[in-house]
Amino acid sequence: MSLNPKTAAQTASHIPVLLDPIMDAIAPVSGVWLDGTFGAGGYSRALLDAGAERVLAVDRDPEVFERAERWANQYGARLVMIAGEFGQLDLLAQRENAFLLDGIVLDIGVSSMQIDQAERGFSFMQDGPLDMRMSQSGTSASDIVNSADEKTLADILYQYGEERASRRIAHKIIEERKTSPIINTTRLAAIISSCLPRPKPGQVHPATRSFQALRIAVNDELRQLVDGLCAAERALKPGGVLAVVTFHSLEDRIVKRFFQARSGDGPRGNRFAPDVEIEAPRFMRLTKKAITASPAEMAANPRARSAKLRMARRLNTPAGPVDAAEMGLPNLALDGTF
Template sequence: MMAGNGGGEAPVGGGPVRHIPVLLSEVLDALSLEGGEQVVDGTFGAGGYSSAFLARGANVLGIDRDPAAIAGAADLVARFAPRLTLVEGRFGDLDALVARAIRGPVDAVVLDIGVSSMQIDEAARGFSFQKDGPLDMRMSGKGPSAADVVNQLKVSDLARVIGILGEERHAGRIARAIDARRSEQSFETTLDLASLVGRVVGRAPKDRIDPATRTFQALRIFVNDELGELARALVAAEHVLRPGGRLAVVTFHSLEDRIVKRFFRDRAETAEGSRHLPAAHVLPAVFESDQKATAASPRESAENPRARSAKLRFGRRTEAAPRATPLSFFDMPSLAALPGSGA
């Protein structure tokens, strides 16, 4: 969902940008839409991808957990009815949402992972540290907020969240500084937290990335359970796609891309069946994928800074049956025991 549906590491603190779907031409090439297809846009955001799919003659089911995104697209729905249907929900549940809305296999699923530009640009949502606002970051508006995490999580757990999900090498120092400050006064606003992190980390003269970027990224991912949602969405997409159906996923940092890469690599290979089945039993490949990621062109990266870290991975569904996949398969960071995630 970056700068179109989404955002990335560097842009979280950025100012307003116009709505630009990242890697749009590459996504359209991957899907090869000819008109009449049923496409699921699992991360609708401001509708950038969906608008392009509709322009190609597709029918679109758009999913977004943010009620503001659904409400803000009323004019688009009216314009393209009945070819555009929007539902509020998590893309990790897209198989159940598709079953209720479409009741049949689909031709394509697109996921653009992250936070939307309109969420970043709205100070009241608490995603940006360039604008002061409540320290919230909940995409759905439900559940514990980033302020709850910062003010209540044990210092050791807070360091794990920032270090693992933000890939921040100063995580321990940041967590201890937060703990010292919150014992006197709780954190309530984005600039309050960003200012403290900036003092702890510092900033090199030539560093274009704000020192608070990784901490804010970590909190956002944790609060919204973004990695778990991504893993569930990949498995759900495998179940709803028809043979020949296409799955395109745009990610914006290494943790997301690692999950998608692992999924496509596993699904593009044959696999041994259950140990309870005959030894000769082999599970066929579920997706055809060349295992290569597509990055934004230099021109797109120059025009849209939020595209700089974007990667597109794509696969085409085979006729093989979906595989049973526990979430442990994705080898995600071990944060499940920590309270407070998954708004």
């Protein structure tokens, strides 16, 4: 897909979030790094400018690499752009002959460019097709909204959006789609809004939680996150650093539990469940509490308000299996067919 020049001009570039605390923690930078969420390239450029020998820049959205063409040449072969999912980052790195990485950065979620382009369908503020696919292929939000049964829809809205009116909204969607398929963002936003009280000043738009939920389902974002953390454990060399930035509580809970469990601070046995096996730590946490943006960063970039950064250093212990449910992955059996 080629980038629409009008769209490119209209969408402001993405401001990297929490970049300073990451760069401060990992200085001096050397060796091979993987940026699993390339986006506008803010993290990749900072790593290259700080001295990384090579950066493997992964993104599932093919459009980001077209945008980067304007500046990527200056880094020559040091910047390797890879279309793919960070859930498989160890395999993607191996394909580039990078078997043990010095560091990995993940800045989870959507970019400002994706949200700002109405035709990508992420935003309820602008009318566009109900799409939401980061990779621009596979099941779209419209496929889910028009095909999933009522219970599945309600489960998605509740589990991935923490939407308490999930059943009411799911019921209304089923009624509305009998009239005609729901294929654009503003119609879905109006349907959701009609099920909820009018927001008070300062409250979020009523469609916020449901749109988040659909986006997570369309892109299987939480499964990607668990898979990406496990892949990072396999791909990092002893001493290598993993830095993860998240934007909502479902994501942060997964990262927090992963780092806790893999650094030996997971739940211990008790008299009701005495047989919890204590595994050798695979990581040492560099952040016990998540780092948040400074007031200055929040003022300059409102997206930074909900961002949380957690970092850990890989230890010299073999990687091992992870229980996704223990990491906080909701138990939603979506088979992708809808």
